[in-house]
Amino acid sequence: MCVLVTVDPDHLLRRILTDLDLEHVVAEAIKGLRRNGIRVAVLSNSWGAGPYDPYQPYDLATRFDVVVLSHEVGLRKPEPAIFELTADRLGVDPSRCVFVDDVAHYLEPARQLGMGTVHAVDPETTVKELTRLFNAQPDC
Numbered sequence: 134m135c136v137l138v139t140v141d142p143d144h145l146l147r148r149i150l151t152d153l154d155l156e157h158v159v160a161e162a163i164k165g166l167r168r169n170g171i172r173v174a175v176l177s178n179s180w181g182a183g184p185y186d187p188y189q190p191y192d193l194a195t196r197f198d199v200v201v202l203s204h205e206v207g208l209r210k211p212e213p214a215i216f217e218l219t220a221d222r223l224g225v226d227p228s229r230c231v232f233v234d235d236v237a238h239y240l241e242p243a244r245q246l247g248m249g250t251v252h253a254v255d256p257e258t259t260v261k262e263l264t265r266l267f268n269a270q271p272d273c
Contacts, residue, residue, distance in 0.1 A: 174199035
């Protein structure tokens with residue numbers, strides 16, 4: 134049996150992402166890391182920014198030191214080059230970077246470049262691991 138479901142395509146991406154919000158525990162940790170002098174980047178595989186820019190509500194340019202979106206650079210995770218590009222834009226050797234992602238498959242290429250990795254499966258655990266790795270202040 135086959136069931137055909139039709140979906141109105143108008144503003145589909147906006148409707149899909151309408152309830153998406155920042156993980157506030159992680160956002161606060163990022164602020165703490167930056168206060169401690171640690172440069173932070175966001176690296177995202179994206180669907181593009183038009184006609185709807187899903188990144189616009191998050192003000193990434195002020196929350197992060199570097200923003201690397203796949204549609205802007207023509208590379209995607211897990212391609213090693215996108216990790217290298219992000220580290221280069223941070224001005225940090227990959228061996229001094231920690232890559233955090235909720236997709237385990239994306240961690241291996243970062244690890245092969247010498248980056249530390251954190252599999253983000255739970256916000257509190259992720260923050261604890263970042264705090265440990267960066268020996269950050271407790272407010273992080």
